[in-house]
Amino acid sequence: MASSIHDLARHLNISIGTVSRALNGRADVNADTRQRVLEAAKKLNYSPNQSGRSLRRGSTHSIAFMLQPHPGDQQYGEPFFIPFLTGLQARLAESGLDLIVVMGAPGDYQQERLRRVVETRRADAVVLAWTRREDERIDYLTEAGFPFATLGRSRSGGTAYPSLDLDFEKAGADAVDRLVARGHRRIAAIRPSLDLNFGYLFLDGYRKALRRHGIEVDPGLIADGFINEAGGYSVTPRVMLAKDRPTAIIFNNDAMALGGCKALAEMGIRPGKDMAVIVIVDTPLCRYFSPALTAFRPALEPMGQRLAEMLLASLPAFAGEEGPRTIREVWPLELIARESD
Amino acid sequence: MASSIHDLARHLNISIGTVSRALNGRADVNADTRQRVLEAAKKLNYSPNQSGRSLRRGSTHSIAFMLQPHPGDQQYGEPFFIPFLTGLQARLAESGLDLIVVMGAPGDYQQERLRRVVETRRADAVVLAWTRREDERIDYLTEAGFPFATLGRSRSGGTAYPSLDLDFEKAGADAVDRLVARGHRRIAAIRPSLDLNFGYLFLDGYRKALRRHGIEVDPGLIADGFINEAGGYSVTPRVMLAKDRPTAIIFNNDAMALGGCKALAEMGIRPGKDMAVIVIVDTPLCRYFSPALTAFRPALEPMGQRLAEMLLASLPAFAGEEGPRTIREVWPLELIARESD
């Protein structure tokens, strides 16, 4: 059914070697012959068998992105990733690479899937997201000598891999600055409970900024929960119990903010009026919520493109294609002022 | 670096044929030998090269899910798909299959990517989502004789493929019934502008139910827009311009509902008080919105599992594993009554 390079060769009365060379654009083939091969390939609807090719070449010409649902009830996904993946895929496609997303089961934290991808050589490199403070995946990959790049920083694995992250520290600080400038001094922070690195970075920025303003950090105003609507909903009331109520809340995640605002609404507290609310990572949800939530927006699609570039530059097969080989980059988050603070 | 079956054979002083047979659980190998092979495999951290294996077997042992961002500004993704994919992946993993998600560029409607997957034989079968009324992907796959299954119905390609869909028709009708029972007669419907089949099905149910109640269908109460927050936001005001204002709106999508509620809020109209709102496909957003939105909930994860089963049953290599081979199933949507209607 599927036509192979042999069919093509037979059809043209030339050897498979020549066909292959013609298709792969090598120099040592007559321009005329190449033309005929290309035409025949189109006519016979030929396209090379990926397995045969990658077996011979030792590379799969595809990059794997590890997507994994977090544990927790009703785990819907991260709308977040789609624009990022769009950028990633666009840039990879430019270099003829395919992007495949491998799904993991919720909660297993991908170790198993990752091993599978690496060991069966399904991809030439992987892209990790949601890096943790100490990330065993990174340790595993560096030890295995498998090429990878990360969306997000980590303390694991040295620095010998490309990584791209958002400046959550600065965003946390900026949020505090903004709120302080508007007269707030009781500022709560709500972040994910997992040891996702961006949660730490955010809190660091938050703490430092408070101290800079001479405001004591009150542990009663800091809480963490599942990184979804339910988490925000269940944990927000906790900071409202502080002896001295907060007048502002910074949410480290849009879904948590949604849940948190729900909790506030049930307490009769109106975001943007009775309580200032700022969200660290903007999504369409923030914009269309009522009141529209002030949030920090990342440039997700360009980030995807950039990380693809960085990864490509780190791959021997593609090295030299790009100029600078920056290893780690931290991108700013842009404040979008809306109505909630 | 990576150990091959030859290393294993050399290490054990037996032939590669025996190693392969031992690993693949064939009968004609001594229990003792098999044991030794398995141990050595674990010790040498051997796992078979996927390319070699699939080249020989002619199958990749993986299923592709085609994920594609829709055109439109700020296209964030569908949280929707994650639970579905989780179920799909879980069931496929049970049969030793990998799930890979293939990203397309926004707007190209996947034809190109799909061809690529099929022609390079990257997967043994594909799963399509967001089926259209007439779906060229389905035509292509049936013509190519490539195995596939769809999440969603279509009029294309006959019925010789497994498909699983939600009963949008009934949900549309149920929503109308519920609103009519509560005294509404001016009921608007807002749905995606693309020719996604579920938009049609929903509208069909909506229309039929209205007629059944003796209510004339007013085209001024039906509108469509981009299937995202912006679409809902921009299109909702249109139905408010009808000569006789609606007292209820049914949204065919949660994101559109969010945008629509925003538009209502700006007009001083409060969902659940001044306007009844029902959403057809429930997500956490609906639950945590204020007011919580009455919505119809799908069983996404079981659906993923079920579609995987149906697909497997249709594959020659797995046939007989399952009992019944239902070709098409339509699952109900469960009404979750909340505060918005």
Added chain:
DNA sequence: TGTGTCCTCGTAAACGTTTACGGAAAAACG
């Protein structure tokens, strides 16, 4: 004509598996 260079192509090996086939040894059977 002899020699060397260049262009183009065919040959064959290799990538890592799986599996049909056959053969040797062991077991079963009379």
Added chain:
DNA sequence: CGTTTTTCCGTAAACGTTTACGAGGACACA
């Protein structure tokens, strides 16, 4: 002990590519 069956394993081909190597012919040059 001879014959048949069974058990186990090695051999080698095949899957569809890519690519190193070398050969043949054309051409240039002396």
